[in-house]
Amino acid sequence: MRNLTRFGAAFVVATSVYGAAGVALAADPIKIGSILSVTGPASFLGEPEKKTLEMYVERINKDGGVQGRKVELVVYDDGGAGEKATTFTKRLIESDKVDILIGGTTTGTTMAAVPLAERGQTPFISLAGGVNIVEPVKKWVFKTPHTDRMAAEKVFSDMKKKGLTKIALISEDAGFGKSGHDQSLAVAKNFGIEIVADEVYSPKDPDVTAQLTKIKNAAGVQAVFNFGFGQGPAIVTKNFKQLGMSVPLYQSHGVASKDYIKLAGDASEGVRLPASGLVVPDQLGATDPQKPVVTAFKKDYETAFKSDVSTFAGHAYDGLQIALAAVLRAGSTDKAKVRDEIEKTSGYVGTGGLVSMSATDHMGLSPSAFHMVEIRKGDWLLSD
């Protein structure tokens, strides 16, 4: 039934803000098209992404646009379904004739849109985590968030530092968790880590103590790593505590929002996870170049929407900034030129970290973009 609600659940967001009504514009607006999962299982990622894009487009236009050109934003909701993403991407390219695509909340919807962006020769900045989006490199496709592989590597290096070598994986059997699970398996041995138990759960399972009991009884488990987003990780965390498991629990960057702490409550105490500087702006060093950027973004977001900032909102912000900076440098919205300029993005300080792209790296984030944080007394504590 969910699909029906999303069944093309299309939000054309009429956020196009033309200055005073009726005033003829000097130039055509810069058209940005966006497919986001505003409803469906990934809606709590898609929703902040959409709100962020709208807020900043409005602000940019109020400030006079880019090179005197207004920015026009068209958003469609794919409901998290790859097939809807295909149709809406086609609509954006063919019918709305957008200059740049930003979006693809999930790896699945992004991958569904990739062939169209390539064929339509339209620059496409994805907001999804899957490493396969940019590996192998696709000419027109870029992404802003850290990859799930980076998250796994960050977690494993932290484990290694603490001497934890035999661990258990528990992951959600939907897109994000599944892909994270596969990447974790792939990179574990580079860190000398052995996966001794490997369990999954469905996104809407009310209880996962059965899976955790199996992990608890597996011989020699020194730590547990959970890959997933939504309410699942919070249930894992609560059940973990219920079973009295005492080994360290690691989460992925998928739970880097205050909502997770709220849902899991006291059980989240001591949980460690990789996250961008955005969740701990005050704890960043005074010389950290990210500090002013994330502090400002956090303030903007939280004043505008009265809710805690999420890293997913940050991905959208970064995507928009990178795209508009490329337009500025290219001096036009010629798709090929904009694409080249996005690829030349260098030293951009975003909410996710320092971005320097190249012909072989269409993400441009270094592993240092991730910080290890630990949950202490219901708040994030920077701990690396």
Place this chain on the structure above:
Amino acid sequence: MFAAFLQYLFSGLTSGAIYALAGLGFAIIYNSSHVINFAQGEFIMIGGMATATMVAAGLPLPLAIALSMLASMMVGVALEKFAIEPARNSDVVTIIIITIGASIFLRGAAQILWDKEFHSLPAFSGETPIGVFGATLMPQSLWVFGVSGAVIVALWWFFNRTMFGKAMLGTSHNRLAAQLVGVGVKKVLLASFALSALLGAVGGVVVTPITFTNYEAGIMLGLKGFSAAVLGGLGNGGGAIVGGLIVGIAEALASGYLSSAYKDAIAFIIILFVLFFMPNGLFGKRGTDRV
């Protein structure tokens, strides 16, 4: 080994009791109208979401629960009055589509009225796990069992000991006969929707501390509740409870001993096998067509 088994069992009982509560709502409406209400999961969602937001806004829990139950009941009554009643004589499939439409409508409304975030409620009796032979159980699970049990008893009393309850059962067996003895079929239908919406809200409140809730929470609960009700035999409240527990326990044992990736599939395979041999579910009435 035994502790692990017991833990799987507890895990299954916790999920199963939640499915059972959802299944009961299907059973009540089916009993008096032979309608399968696919918006049942949304009643549960409304109960959970309304209570969670009211508690977050500072209302005391009991008051929030009472108001949510009232709200859910009103939604149930409105659904019956404006959507089911006018189509009472239509095909089964037509009514199924109406209730699916209603569930989409209610989800859409919930997403506007509230938001898309997950919400929770504090557990009623704290979060200290109870240890039993090396396995643990959360106090909130006991609440779910207790409420399911109490609901069963209350429903039994209502359907067997009160005039109106008996009349509702009578309607399910024979509408004409019920009308003859002066029971308004319309009133019975309305009451069954009100009752199952009320029950849904209660279910939503007790399960939210375990599963959390958001505007889409009703989808999974609706699906599992339907499975529980069909497995137990439609129209049989006790059957829905047993069905829910079987599904929950099957899932937990499957993830414990077989494969957690295929646990849902295994639960469905069990349901299919039961239906192959018992086409009316475990406790469903055998219908003999008179020709």
Place this chain on the structure above:
Amino acid sequence: MLAVVITVAPLGFSNSYYYDVAVNAMFNAIVCVGLNLLIGYAGQISLGHAGFFALGAYGSALLTASWGLPPIAAMLISATVVGLLAFVVGRPILKLKGHYLAMATLGIGIIIHIVLKTEAKITGGPDGMSVDNFSLLGFTVMGDRMWYWVVGILLILTVWLALNLIDSPVGRALRAVHGSEVGAEVVGVDTSSYKVLVFVVSAVFASMVGSLFAHKNGFITPDIGSFMHSVELVVMVVLGGMASVFGALIGAVILTLLPQFLAVVEQYEAMILGAIMMGTMIFLPKGLLPSIVSAFKRREGGQ
């Protein structure tokens, strides 16, 4: 008439997005015309047909990608396998009635969905897999316009076959199963075989469209086999009109286009869609087309 509509419609299409939506609408229409044989004519429900659709799609994707089979062969092999599967599961489950049948078909669909999601090594898991173009005898179907004409012809063919079938001994037997199973049995209709037959036929329809959809879309995820997609298909049939070939077709087209129109109402979209579903079924319980046709007849009769 259908042929005329299909020929004339593109005049209003200003770019390939319109063709894309039209092709999707026609894909759905073909599945629904097949599904309507089962639901509308034979009176059996299925909440699992998206599973067969997905099996066709993945069958084609896998057979062409890893075995290098030509798409047409992949499509036929997939359809045969799906047909066999439908035959094997159809025997026992079609003994069930009403909501129990709904449950059983739903279970089958969900099991297929879970397998596609879980066997990531083969299917690519929840993130999906990409599929090559469709080609036949060295001729490749590419681009939305070409797909439009190919699928348009297939739709006309499907409608023609469905209309044939309904007005034939087999079709009458199917409708008799809906009317009264025991009534049909005593005049010699082997009702359980006919139920299995129509179940298999509708599953094969879904599978073949799934194959084409995979090639056309170029990318598939397991969600095309989800329970929600099955429900969508049933809603298309019922909303358009059960036991009406053109009703199912219209239902499919409307419910494919509706979201594209509802795109402008932002978050109210789900509420409006739900309200439209409820309203249609309350006021036109037989579905759009049959209700309109009978209203028309009544008016003519009255004058």
Place this chain on the structure above:
Amino acid sequence: MSLLKVESLSKEFGGVHAIENLTFSVEPGDIHSIIGPNGAGKTTLFNLITGVYTPSAGRVLFQDRLVSGMKPYELAALGMSRTFQNLQIFFNMKAIENVMVGHHLHLDRRFLSSLLRLPKMRRADHECRDFCAGLMEFVGLAKYLDADAASMPYGALKRLEIARALAAKPRMLLLDEPAAGLNATESREIDEVIKKVASTGVTVVLVEHDMKMVMGISDYITALDYGRKLAEGTPAEVRANPEVVAAYLGAHA
């Protein structure tokens, strides 16, 4: 040689005997009536003979062939056809199509021919339609040829079932209360139809409450009570049987 033999037939429903140790036979060409008060087991007997129910014990032979346990559609192929007390009309179809379904066994039933509707098939369908229209006229439904079954009155539907059963070209036709719910004129018309059917050589087995009709047209009668045989014989013999009279008056010996 009897056309139908029922031997020691029994059927239990949850410990209650609906039919108990019943034996009788039907001769070819007869109009053979089964009578008895409400609940005597007449309809159950029909359901057992036509394969809708399976017997708990005993057997049924049709044309000297053991048929108990066979499915209704298999029995139809052997030449058995019936109508129902509770109408089993295909309300989703036209009246003539109802009758055409009855002719199902005599048509090309291959899926591909139906799908492609080849000229041969089209011709056969046309002939079938004419044949069925003839049957509808035969039972007096000429004016309902193009009607939707759902729009027809009760009396007409009763006859439609007879036409449908006849379209199967049965050797034996079982009619379950064909006159129930009909007024006197309609009853007489049905009466005529049954006689006409019998005159074409079709054996008729009749369950009916209308004693006037039963006594008027039957060649032979079997009377049941509580699932057992009470009496049998010609109408005159059965009418004179004190047990039958007692059963109908409710005063059991």
